[in-house]
Amino acid sequence: MKNLFCLLYIVLLSFLFGGCKDFEEPIDEPLINNNENNNEEEELDTLPSTTKILWGIGDNFTGAKSSALLNETSIKLVSHWYNGPQDMSWIRGYKNQTTVSDIYAQGYGIQLIVWLAQNRETADYAIGDQFQDDIKELTEIFKGNGPNYGPLYIVLFTELETYPPSGEAAAENYKKQLSAAYIKAAGTIHDTYDKAWVGLGLGGYHWPQAIPGTRDITRWDEAIEASDFTCVQQMQSYKNWQQIPGKTRNAVSQLGTYNKPVMVSHFKIWSGGPDDNPDPIDKKIADAQGAFDLFMDDMFTNASLDALYADGLRAWVFMNDEYIRKHGDEDKVYLRAKNFVSLHNEENPVMKREYTPTLPPGQVDVLLSYDFNGSSLEPVINNAGTITASGLNNHNLSFELFSTQGDPHTSDGGKWIRDHGQGADHINALTENEAVNINSGNQKNNYLSFTISPSDNKKLDLYWFTFDIQARTGAPDTPPELTYFAALYTCKDGIINHTGKTVSVSSNTENSVSGWVTAQFDISKMKFAGGEVAEFRIYVWRVGSTNQRSERWLEFDNIKVHGYSR
Structure with a gap:
């Protein structure tokens, strides 16, 4: 009797819940059909993992519908492209269908990618009045005609770096117009559909490959x-797949500093055209999948996704092509990708970026400071029983760090880095990458640093990192313009991460001073265990002539860490 009761109970549960995953797509066939894993598939990664992101695939509803990855997983984002006004006539056909509404009805989100780099005509269309009318209509179309609605992610002007015309002045003017067009379109999108999110479509190929x-x-x-999320694409030939991991990690890390969800908006490893890969189609498929398999060794691991998620990554969208397609039941590359996506799949189609509540500096304690009132580079520590910190260290700057004693600018009460402006022993890095890159010759590792750690059994909550910075030039032979840059990096568990926006100060004439600027960085995402050490680094570099004997100073004061210790 007990066994019979259990059997009836199981049957009842099956009756009540068994049909919940059915998807009725108005265009022919189900868009999603979640199949159980079969015995031939590779085993899923059995290590504990809680990191999940929103996965998607496109390039249009028909292509997504035919994708094995979509049909054999529970990914929740369907991608569709718009390539210019020539697409409007057929896209308007969705107005008379229930396609969009039915996709939303089953709990899926839609991504609309607007790509206008096809030619000069479509690039100019992006900054014109007609586009503003069209983006409103497109938003209405991909909102659907009800009764069901869901999240719509619009990636606007993807690969925007390819849009400007040639010529420095013309390109600069175009970029200003494109930015204004984006901001106006974002407002239109938000006014048209309250579940629409918009992100600026940056090209991933412009990020450096070297990390950081x-x-x-x-x-x-x-x-x-004006955006709701940040996004970057990443597309490479199978020959260049090695560039993708570094470029992607750098892009996600930097875009994550805007405190918005980060999306890899379209990803593809292609097999090459006739010019660079004249092999038969089977060889082309093998080339693309082989490169994707190697890529997964690097990027599609628990540790890699955990780090990307910590930087803000919340969505990844594939372009449906040979590298990600299923070529038979024994396709190991496809199964590996499918298993990773399944393990790390977020079924809520609304991207989320968790925030640690942050407060203005005045509402939290100053845990430590380097105020430079004397000759010491040691910190002033509040609640010294709770934290410890090191002195301020100078790494390869090769400048004089000197106190107010004997300083011609003693009235300012700061501590200065004196840049003599001669030879290799001064700030002569032209880019941040050169300043940070350990392999960049004389410019390597130009930074100030210190470490901080909570005492055992104490909880350390950090909120803000601040410092005051000023630039000054003297005479004679001072460059007419000199700009210093300072960027905060955090080093924790051996991983260096760029934090917040780079600050700059300029002195543009002889005997000029920029004035003090307070730089403020949100460090609330850093988490500590008892006794765990974190390192803060302030990297510095400058743009300006490096071959003149001029008096110039980069000045720091009041380096502070704000937070609580409990």
């Missing part, structure tokens, strides 16, 4: 501020 590395994207800060 950043690029100057400050010109797009206003556009990113």
Whole structure:
């Protein structure tokens, strides 16, 4: 009787819940059909893992529908492309269908990628009035005609670096217009659909491959501020797959500093065209999958995804092509990708970026400071029984660090790094990558550093890192313009991460001073165990002439760490 009762109970549960995964797609066939893993598949990674991101695939609804990856996993994002006004006529066909609404009905999100780099005509269309009308209509189309609605992610102007015309002045003017067009379109998208998210489509190929590395994207800060998420694409030939891991990690790390979810908006390893790969199709497929398999060795691991997630990655969208397709039941590369996606799949289609509540510096304690009132480089530590910290160390700057004693600028009360402006022993790095890169000759590792650790059995909550910075030039032979840069990096568990936005100060004439600027960095995401050590590094470099004997100073004061110790 007991066994019969159990059997009836199981049957009842099957009746109540068994049909929940059915997907009725109005265009022919189910978009999603979750199949159970068969015995021939490789075993899933059995190590504990809680890191999950939103996965997607495209390039359009039909292509996504035919994808084995979509049909054999529970990924929740379907990607569709818009390549210019020539696409509007057929995309309008969705207005008379239930396609979009039915996708949302089953709990899936839609990604719309707007790519306008096809030619000069479509690039100019991006900054014109017609595009603003069209993006409103596109948002209405991909919102659907109800009754079901869901999240719509619009990646606007993807690969925007390829849009500007040739010529420095013309390119600069175009970028300003494109940024303004983006901000206006973002407002239109938000006004048209309350579940629409928009992100600026940056090209991943512009990030350096060496880690760590950043690029100057400050010109797009206003556009990113108007965005709901940040995004970067990554597409390479199978011959160049080695470039992808470093470029992707650097892009995600830098974009994550904007405190918005980060999306790899479209990813592809292609097998090459006739010019660079004239082999038969079977060989092309093998080339692409072989490169993708090696890529997965590097990127698709628990540790790698954990690090990307910590930097802000929340979504990854594949382009449906040979590298990710299923070529028979024994396709080991496909099965490996499928298993990794399944293990790390976030089924909630709404991207989330968790925030640690942060407070203005005035509302938290100053745990330690280097205020440079004397000749010592040792920190002033509050609640010394709770934390310990090292002195301020000078790594390869090769400058005089000197106190106010004997300093011609004693009234300012700071501590200075004196840049003599002659030879290799001064700040002559031209880029942040050169300043940070250990293999870049005389410019290697130009930074100040110190370490901090909580005492045993204490919980350390960090919120802000701040410092004051100023630039000064003297006379004679001072370059007409001199700009210093300072960037905060954190080093924890042997991993160096760029934190926040780079700060700059300039003195543009002889005997000029930039004035003090307070740089503030959010470090609230750092977590500590008892006795765990973290290192802070302030990397410095400058842009300006390096061959003149001029008096110049980069000045620091009031380096502080704000937080609580409990």
